[in-house]
Amino acid sequence: MFKAIVEGARKFKRALSEGSAQLTPAAQELGDRIGQAFVAGRFADVHAMTTPSLQQQTGCAQFEASWRDAVRDRGPFTGYEVANVGQIDVGFIPGLEEVPQSQFVAFLEIAFSSPHVPLDDPKVFAVGVVLLDHGGEIRVGAIHTR
Numbered sequence: 001m002f003k004a005i006v007e008g009a010r011k012f013k014r015a016l017s018e019g020s021a022q023l024t025p026a027a028q029e030l031g032d033r034i035g036q037a038f039v040a041g042r043f044a045d046v047h048a049m050t051t052p053s054l055q056q057q058t059g060c061a062q063f064e065a066s067w068r069d070a071v072r073d074r075g076p077f078t079g080y081e082v083a084n085v086g087q088i089d090v091g092f093i094p095g096l097e098e099v100p101q102s103q104f105v106a107f108l109e110i111a112f113s114s115p116h117v118p119l120d121d122p123k124v125f126a127v128g129v130v131l132l133d134h135g136g137e138i139r140v141g142a143i144h145t146r
Contacts, residue, residue: 023084026138027106027131034129034140035080035110043067050140051132057095070145074125077112081119085109085128093130093142105131105138109146 023031030049037045043064047055050063058066071077085107090096111126113119125145132141 023082023106023108027084027108028082030131030138030140031082031106031108031110031129034108034127034143035082035112038067038071038110038112038127039077039080041068041071041075046140046143050143051134054095054141071112071125074112074117075114077114077125079113079119081111081113083109083111088130090130090132090141096130096132096141099132099141103132103134103141105133107131 034046034049037043037049044060046067047058047060047063088104088107090099090101090104108129108131109126110129111119111124113124117124128142128144128146129140130142131138133139134141
């Protein structure tokens with residue numbers, strides 16, 4: 001289901017003008033921090049950026065192991081690119097069904113290059129990240145592979 005939402009949002013993003021697809025500086029900064037953590041293999045850092053609810057659903061050790069497995073054959077990553085995928089309805093994202101839409105901040109796609117796969121390759125490894133406002137702080141509400 002999440003992959004279908006990402007694909008639909010990506011099509012919507014292509015329909016937007018360049019000016020309307022800008023991220024807020026805070027959302028861009030968090031996307032950059034996530035990208036840097038993935039490149040460095042610091043998945044515990046990403047876990048620390050998630051909402052308390054996501055942290056309760058998935059403990060840090062499980063989160064780290066899951067992401068290490070997900071990227072094992074795709075890296076090492078040499079770079080990343082953060083893009084605003086556009087507006088989504090958070091109620092359709094697994095684990096966010098009860099989150100009010102008013103908490104939605106951004107839906108990011110972060111693509112990762114490797115020595116053999118550049119950022120513009122259709123086979124690039126990418127994650128979709130839903131950013132939420134959690135008590136005035138932007139946090140990761142959901143993160144999934146594309």
